[in-house]
Amino acid sequence: MNILQTKPSIDGYRMPAEYEKHQGCIMIWPERADSWQYGAVAARNAFTNVATAIAKSEKVTVCTSFEGYDTARKMLPPEIRVVEMSSDDSWARDVMPTFVVNDKGGIRGIDWGFNAWGGLVDGLYFPWDKDNKMARKFCDLLEVDVYNNRHFIMEGGAIHVDGKGTAMVTESCLLSAGRNSHMSKEEIEEVLKEYLNVSKVIWLPCGIYEDETNEHIDNICAFVEPGHVVLAWTDDETDPQYEMSKSCLEALDKETDAMGNKLKVTKLPIPSPQYVTEEECQGLIDFDGEPTRIEGYRLAASYVNFYISNGAIVMPAFNDPMDHVAADILRGIFTTREIIQIDARDILIGGGNIHCITQQIPLAAKR
Amino acid sequence: MNILQTKPSIDGYRMPAEYEKHQGCIMIWPERADSWQYGAVAARNAFTNVATAIAKSEKVTVCTSFEGYDTARKMLPPEIRVVEMSSDDSWARDVMPTFVVNDKGGIRGIDWGFNAWGGLVDGLYFPWDKDNKMARKFCDLLEVDVYNNRHFIMEGGAIHVDGKGTAMVTESCLLSAGRNSHMSKEEIEEVLKEYLNVSKVIWLPCGIYEDETNEHIDNICAFVEPGHVVLAWTDDETDPQYEMSKSCLEALDKETDAMGNKLKVTKLPIPSPQYVTEEECQGLIDFDGEPTRIEGYRLAASYVNFYISNGAIVMPAFNDPMDHVAADILRGIFTTREIIQIDARDILIGGGNIHCITQQIPLAAKR
Numbered sequence: 001m002n003i004l005q006t007k008p009s010i011d012g013y014r015m016p017a018e019y020e021k022h023q024g025c026i027m028i029w030p031e032r033a034d035s036w037q038y039g040a041v042a043a044r045n046a047f048t049n050v051a052t053a054i055a056k057s058e059k060v061t062v063c064t065s066f067e068g069y070d071t072a073r074k075m076l077p078p079e080i081r082v083v084e085m086s087s088d089d090s091w092a093r094d095v096m097p098t099f100v101v102n103d104k105g106g107i108r109g110i111d112w113g114f115n116a117w118g119g120l121v122d123g124l125y126f127p128w129d130k131d132n133k134m135a136r137k138f139c140d141l142l143e144v145d146v147y148n149n150r151h152f153i154m155e156g157g158a159i160h161v162d163g164k165g166t167a168m169v170t171e172s173c174l175l176s177a178g179r180n181s182h183m184s185k186e187e188i189e190e191v192l193k194e195y196l197n198v199s200k201v202i203w204l205p206c207g208i209y210e211d212e213t214n215e216h217i218d219n220i221c222a223f224v225e226p227g228h229v230v231l232a233w234t235d236d237e238t239d240p241q242y243e244m245s246k247s248c249l250e251a252l253d254k255e256t257d258a259m260g261n262k263l264k265v266t267k268l269p270i271p272s273p274q275y276v277t278e279e280e281c282q283g284l285i286d287f288d289g290e291p292t293r294i295e296g297y298r299l300a301a302s303y304v305n306f307y308i309s310n311g312a313i314v315m316p317a318f319n320d321p322m323d324h325v326a327a328d329i330l331r332g333i334f335t336t337r338e339i340i341q342i343d344a345r346d347i348l349i350g351g352g353n354i355h356c357i358t359q360q361i362p363l364a365a366k367r
Numbered sequence: 368m369n370i371l372q373t374k375p376s377i378d379g380y381r382m383p384a385e386y387e388k389h390q391g392c393i394m395i396w397p398e399r400a401d402s403w404q405y406g407a408v409a410a411r412n413a414f415t416n417v418a419t420a421i422a423k424s425e426k427v428t429v430c431t432s433f434e435g436y437d438t439a440r441k442m443l444p445p446e447i448r449v450v451e452m453s454s455d456d457s458w459a460r461d462v463m464p465t466f467v468v469n470d471k472g473g474i475r476g477i478d479w480g481f482n483a484w485g486g487l488v489d490g491l492y493f494p495w496d497k498d499n500k501m502a503r504k505f506c507d508l509l510e511v512d513v514y515n516n517r518h519f520i521m522e523g524g525a526i527h528v529d530g531k532g533t534a535m536v537t538e539s540c541l542l543s544a545g546r547n548s549h550m551s552k553e554e555i556e557e558v559l560k561e562y563l564n565v566s567k568v569i570w571l572p573c574g575i576y577e578d579e580t581n582e583h584i585d586n587i588c589a590f591v592e593p594g595h596v597v598l599a600w601t602d603d604e605t606d607p608q609y610e611m612s613k614s615c616l617e618a619l620d621k622e623t624d625a626m627g628n629k630l631k632v633t634k635l636p637i638p639s640p641q642y643v644t645e646e647e648c649q650g651l652i653d654f655d656g657e658p659t660r661i662e663g664y665r666l667a668a669s670y671v672n673f674y675i676s677n678g679a680i681v682m683p684a685f686n687d688p689m690d691h692v693a694a695d696i697l698r699g700i701f702t703t704r705e706i707i708q709i710d711a712r713d714i715l716i717g718g719g720n721i722h723c724i725t726q727q728i729p730l731a732a733k734r
Contacts, residue, residue, distance in 0.1 A: 002445045066453040066497065069504060078369045083508050084452050086433040130433065137436060141450050141508075 002145040003136070004108070007194045013100035013108055014197035017163030017223055018308045019334075021363040024059035025309065026138060027051055028090040028357070029072045029082075031065060034125075034292045035089055035350045037283030042346040047090070048075050050307070050314060050347075050354055053340045055080050057311025063087060063134070083141065088116070088131040091352060093218065094155035096359040097135040097146065100197065107364035109139035109146045110195055112154035117213045118178025119153070124212055124351070125287060142361070152191055153179040157216040157356055159196065162223040165258030167198040172206045173214040200258035204248040208232060208270075209241045211300035218355045219302045221248060224266070224333050227257060232302040233267035241270060268329055271320035274301040280349055293349065305353030306330065307360075312337050316344030316353050369512040370503070371475070374561045380467035380475055381564035384530030384590055385675045386701075388730040391426035392676065393505060394418055395457040395724070396439045396449075398432060401492075401659045402456055402717045404650030409713040414457070415442045417674070417681060417714075417721055420707045422447050424678025430454060430501070450508065455483070455498040458719060460585065461522035463726040464502040464513065467564065474731035476506035476513045477562055479521035484580045485545025486520070491579055491718070492654060509728070519558055520546040524583040524723055526563065529590040532625030534565040539573045539582040546581075567625035571615040575599060575637075576608045578667035585722045586669045588615060591633070591700050594624060599669040600634035608637060635696055638687035641668040647716055660716065672720030673697065674727075679704050683711030683720050 008014065027047065030036045036043035051060050055077065063085035064072045072082045087095065094117070097109030114132045116123035132150070139146035160168045173179070174188055183191075189201045207215025221231045229252065233245050252265050278295045286292070303326035306315035313334050317323040323341060331339045347353050375381065394414065397403045403410040418427050422444065430452035431439045439449045454462065461484070464476030481499045483490035499517070506513035527535045540546075541555055550558075556568045574582025588598045598615055601608050619632050645662045653659070670693035673682035680701050684690040690708060698706045714720050 001440075001448070066500075069500065073368075073503075073507065081368070081507055081510055082504075083450070084504060086451060133433075133436065136440075137449075137451060140440065140448055143448055 001140040001143065004145055004147045006147070008100040008108065008110065008147060009194045009197040012102045013106065014102070015098060015100050015161050016362040017161055018360055019223075019225065020163055021365070022058045022310050022360045023363040024061060024361045025054050025307070026092045026096045026359045026361065027060060027062045028087050028092045028095075029062055029064035029068045030090040030350065031068050032089050033285045034287040037280050037346070037349055043350060044071065044075060046342065046344060046346040047357065049342045050357065051080055052077055053312060053314045053342060054307065054309045054358065057309050063092075063138075085134060085137055086130040087134060088125060088128050090350070091157075091356050092359040093157045093356045095131040095134045096156065097139055098156055098159070098196070099360075099362050101362050101364040103367040105364045105366045107144050107362065109135060109142075109144055111135040111139070111146050111148055111150055113150040113152055114155065115153050115178065117155065118176060121178030122176070122214070123178060147195065149195060155213070155216065156359055157213060157218040157352070159192070160217050160222055161196055161198060162226045162257060164226045165199045166202060167192050167196050167200070168202040168204065168217055168221060168223065168229070170204045170207045170215050170217050170220065173216055176214040178214070198258060202252070202255050202257070204251050206244045206247060208300040208302050209244055210298050212351050219300055219305050219353070220245070221252075222304050222306075226259070227261045228264040228266065228333075230266045230268045230304055230329070230333070232270050232304045234270050239273070266329060266333065268303050268326055269322045270303070271301050271318040271322045274299045274318055274348060276349065299348045301348055302353070305355040307354050307358045308334070308337070312340045314340050314342060314354055316348070317341040318345060318348070319343065368507040368510065371512055371514045373514070375467040375475065375477065375514060376561050376564040379469045380473065381469070382465060382467050382528050383729045384528055385727055386590070386592065387530055388732070389425045389677050389727045390730040391428060391728045392421045392674070393459045393463045393726045393728065394427060394429045395454050395459045395462075396429055396431035396435045397457040397717065398435050399456050400652045401654040404647050404713070404716055410717060411438065411442060413709065413711060413713040414724065416709045417724065418447055419444055420679060420681045420709060421674065421676045421725065424676050430505075452501060452504055453497040454501060455492060455495050457717070458524075458723050459726040460524045460723045462498040462501045463523065464506055465523050465526070465563070466727075466729050468729050468731040470734040472731045472733045474511050474729065476502060476509075476511055478502040478506070478513050478515055478517055480517040480519055481522065482520050482545065484522065485543060488545030489543070489581070490545060514562065516562060522580070522583070523726055524580060524585040524719070526559070527584050527588070527590055528563055528565060529593045529624060531593045532566045533569060534559050534563050534567070535569040535571065535584055535588060535590065535596070537571045537574045537582050537584050537587065540580060540584070543581040565625060569619070569622050569624070571618050573611045573614060575667040575669050576611055577665050579718050586667060586672050586720070587612070588619075589671050589673070593626070594628045595631040595633065595700075597633045597635040597671055597696070597700070599637050599671045601637050606640070633696060633700065635670050635693055636689045637670070638668050638685040638689045641666045641685055641715060643716065666715045668715055669720070670697075672722040674721050674725045675701070675704070679707045681707050681709060681721055683715070684708040685712060685715070686710065
């Protein structure tokens with residue numbers, strides 16, 4: 001593996017959209033007892049269900065600690081590869097490489113800096129050194145070269161692209177005090193353009209209410225095809241999410257994509273508010289003397305947090321009446337893919353959802 | 368990865384000879400401060416030299432701890448893959464899978480039990496759980512199925528095969544009290560036949576003087592082609608090695624291989640006795656309150672401990688007059704391969720040599 005100091009756009013590489021063809025998917029086995037209740041027993045089942053659903057149509061590699069290997073190997077089906085790689089938690093989307101491809105069959109990774117969603121300002125755990133090293137190490141494992149951009153703090157969940165020159169991000173996240181606060185919005189946008197090889201960046205003001213990542217884009221809004229996004233939505237004007245989603249809709253309505261087209265916005269309802277229970281809190285150990293969840297805390301539940309595999313939309317279910325409504329909407333959009341809905345309560349408690357715990361490896365094709 | 372409870376011979380798989388074509392080679396980064404003097408600084412250079420020499424003609428993967436990754440990545444050339452995998456030490460030959468292939472392009476690993484060369488009887492360190500898990504984990508990484516034979520204690524350095532139905536071992540090692548002492552010689556031979564898919568096992572009585580592995584075969588005698596072995600040798604009748612090598616020669620002279628042919632034996636001289644120095648001992652930390660090396664201890668130096676890569680014989684040098692003699696002998700045998708000699712003092716101090724720190728992955732070809 002070569003560690004590259006150049007930039008993808010200069011080298012003719014671009015980040016493909018998630019709905020383009022994949023060679024596989026990366027996940028990380030859940031183990032942290034302050035993130036995953038009752039020693040991660042339930043989370044392991046949920047992660048296994050997600051991995052199994054994705055493995056129906058693409059190769060899945062699950063990274064685990066030394067200690068986690070035997071259980072992961074036992075629970076995951078044999079077609080899923082399990083490899084040892086130290087992590088601080090299980091958010092493959094945010095710590096694994098963002099992959100870029102060219103039109104000659106080339107693929108490379110981007111190694112962004114990772115500081116647990118805000119470092120010493122408002123990061124969610126300390127230390128985060130193992131997470132920060134994973135992107136480079138996975139490129140090494142995959143035998144692809146890696147762009148070194150560790151001085152720029154970024155997570156995969158903070159960016160979505162349409163594969164046609166457009167990226168989409170939230171201001172709340174990318175302009176947060178704990179990431180690249182020494183840089184202006186214009187400077188940050190320039191880094192995105194250089195590394196993702198896009199000509200247009202769409203900025204939404206915010207994300208999902210109480211989303212601890214400073215409101216990642218991948219929980220609020222996603223491209224489903226060029227020129228078309230799904231936006232997490234509620235019609236309940238008393239819900240704090242209402243104004244947040246409305247401000248995003250207004251931003252989208254004003255925008256065009258890199259090709260100059262207006263965006264079609266499909267509203268995807270959020271489930272009814274999901275609160276942490278007393279029993280769930282009892283199952284979590286404290287972090288640094290403080291509980292990571294308090295009874296009654298509202299979890300940032302959104303159906304937008306789905307993964308697009310080669311053959312399926314792997315999306316969360318919350319045992320909520322909206323589960324079927326959201327599934328039907330995505331079924332109407334992704335007509336060539338199976339809709340697989342997975343009970344995601346035990347992922348949600350950890351602070352994210354199916355998109356957060358997965359990272360696609362695009363298939364690099366010659367054109 | 369499937370964990371198989373059947374046996375290679377039943378499934379039509381066999382262990383190829385080392386001189387058959389490889390798809391690659393596995394090594395493990397040296398880190399243990401009671402094995403590798405002065406924090407493994409010199410050993411890292413020697414391992415890097417070995418890996419680089421092998422990488423000239425086949426793919427090399429080096430496994431490292433989380434802590435060792437950055438240094439390994441920095442020192443090893445970019446064409447060598449570095450992956451995280453926890454180990455207790457750095458002996459890829461003994462802890463990595465023994466691979467078997469069939470004639471349909473199939474390849475599988477064997478996961479032997481590993482107990483640090485003798486377990487609680489005369490093993491060299493405790494614990495050895497990380498080492499014991501590596502074979503299975505490397506098969507998972509490589510995406511090949513693995514035969515579970517963990518209840519049988521065996522190391523890769525304890526077996527050599529000719530690829531034509533013959534295996535070669537030492538009695539001192541395979542019949543040692545710390546391995547499978549509940550089994551008879553006949554029962555042990557039967558396991559070798561079933562797992563390596565050989566019809567003949569040649570037993571040499573012993574190996575190299577002071578070899579801490581209970582005298583592995585791979586330090587005393589190796590197949591160089593079907594029907595032809597090299598045997599570590601000294602003409603100095605006052606050297607304890609003289610009687611040991613002589614007894615091996617007598618055993619070989621009496622034997623035929625699986626095809627019924629007498630064996631040609633080429634004598635490969637050993638270097639002059641190699642003793643540990645005071646300075647080297649000072650560079651080692653103690654293990655469990657005892658020094659791992661004492662000044663004046665004779666190291667088990669042998670030129671037989673070479674690795675056969677696709678394009679080269681990667682063999683040790685000891686800064687000894689015999690270095691050139693041994694190289695010339697191997698050059699005369701391996702006429703299509705480059706002879707690459709590497710200063711191996713810093714590997715030898717750890718207790719083994721180039722063959723001990725490498726494990727080939729055969730190329731599975733359709734025939």
